[in-house]
Amino acid sequence: MNTAKRIEIFTRLRAANPHPTTELEYQTPFQLLIAVILSAQATDKSVNLATRKFFPEHGTPQGLLALGEERLADYIKTIGLYRTKAANVIKTCRMLVELHHGEVPEDREALEALPGVGRKTANVVLNTAFGHPTIAVDTHIFRVANRTGLARGKNVVEVERKLEKTTPREFRQDAHHWLILHGRYVCVARKPKCPQCGLEDLCEFRDKTV
Numbered sequence: 001m002n003t004a005k006r007i008e009i010f011t012r013l014r015a016a017n018p019h020p021t022t023e024l025e026y027q028t029p030f031q032l033l034i035a036v037i038l039s040a041q042a043t044d045k046s047v048n049l050a051t052r053k054f055f056p057e058h059g060t061p062q063g064l065l066a067l068g069e070e071r072l073a074d075y076i077k078t079i080g081l082y083r084t085k086a087a088n089v090i091k092t093c094r095m096l097v098e099l100h101h102g103e104v105p106e107d108r109e110a111l112e113a114l115p116g117v118g119r120k121t122a123n124v125v126l127n128t129a130f131g132h133p134t135i136a137v138d139t140h141i142f143r144v145a146n147r148t149g150l151a152r153g154k155n156v157v158e159v160e161r162k163l164e165k166t167t168p169r170e171f172r173q174d175a176h177h178w179l180i181l182h183g184r185y186v187c188v189a190r191k192p193k194c195p196q197c198g199l200e201d202l203c204e205f206r207d208k209t210v
Contacts, residue, residue, distance in 0.1 A: 001149045003168070005202055009150065010171035012198050013178040020177035022128050025051060029104040029129035030096070031059050034089055036124045037116045042079045050076045061093040061102045088116030106130045120156070123176070133172035135163045140183025141176065147187060149204030150179075 023044040026032040031051070038047045054075045058067045073086035092114045096102055104125065105111060111122040123136030137145070137156040141163075145151040151162035167175045186193050194200050194208040 001166075001204065003166075006150065006166060007168055007171075009148070009199055009202050010168065010175065010178065012202075013182065014171065014174070016198060017178060017181065020174050020181060022124070022177065023181075024048065025055075027055070027059065029125065030061060030102075031055055032129050033092070033104050033111075033114075033117070033121070033125050034064070036121045037089060037092070038076060038079055038085055040085070040116075040121075041081060046079055050079055061096045064089060064093045065097065085116065091115040092117065104129065119160075123160075127173070127176055131173065133164075133169075135160055135167065135172070135176045135179075137163070138180060139189075140187075141179045143189060144179050144183040144187045147192070147203065147205040148199065 022032070024032065024035040024039060025048045026035050035047050035051055038050065054064075054067065054072070058064050064072060069086050069090045072089060073083055076082045076086060079085065095114055096104065100110070106126070108122050108126065111117050111125060112119065120136045120138055123134040126132040127134045127136065135141070137160040142153075142156050142159050145159045145163060146153070151159045151166060153159035153162055163175065163179075164172070171178075182199075186197050191209055192205070194203075194205075195210065197203065200208065
């Protein structure tokens with residue numbers, strides 16, 4: 001895909017949604033971190049329904065440590081892998097208090113050292129909480145990047161590196177949000193909504209729907 005086409009794709013995405021952001025609900029970088037940890041293999045909607053129950057009174061590392069693993073697990077039991085996630089969240093809170101004065105570190109290596117935090121989660125936090133131009137590749141972005149031709153790759157890291165290399169600088173900060181929303185609502189997994197897609201004429205996907 002040439003640069004002119006890339007620019008046009010992101011120009012259209014920006015025109016349709018000038019100020020994109022995550023659909024996860026949060027008030028602080030810490031709450032965003034916890035929400036992203038919980039969102040693995042779960043929908044943002046299910047995470048929001050759960051965090052609304054405990055963020056208001058326990059939305060800090062100290063608050064969740066006081067809540068405890070068992071009570072937290074009870075709050076998030078509607079989310080997949082909830083016991084593992086509850087354990088990881090409590091361990092993460094303890095590390096944040098002991099190693100980072102209760103603050104979320106603005107550093108990839110430090111973030112990835114936290115339980116339950118991988119490369120994708122670190123990228124989301126760096127981008128959304130701290131304004132870094134990172135691109136966190138999930139299943140939606142992986143699909144959209146491969147289908148459209150924006151960045152074809154065999155795994156998420158390969159796609160991430162290609163997107164970070166080829167996405168024009170002016171779009172890099174918001175590219176993650178545009179692509180994930182496009183994959184969530186338009187370029188869906190089973191049957192992409194090509195007739196409704198504003199990028200249809202630019203997309204290099206061979207099996208477009210009619």
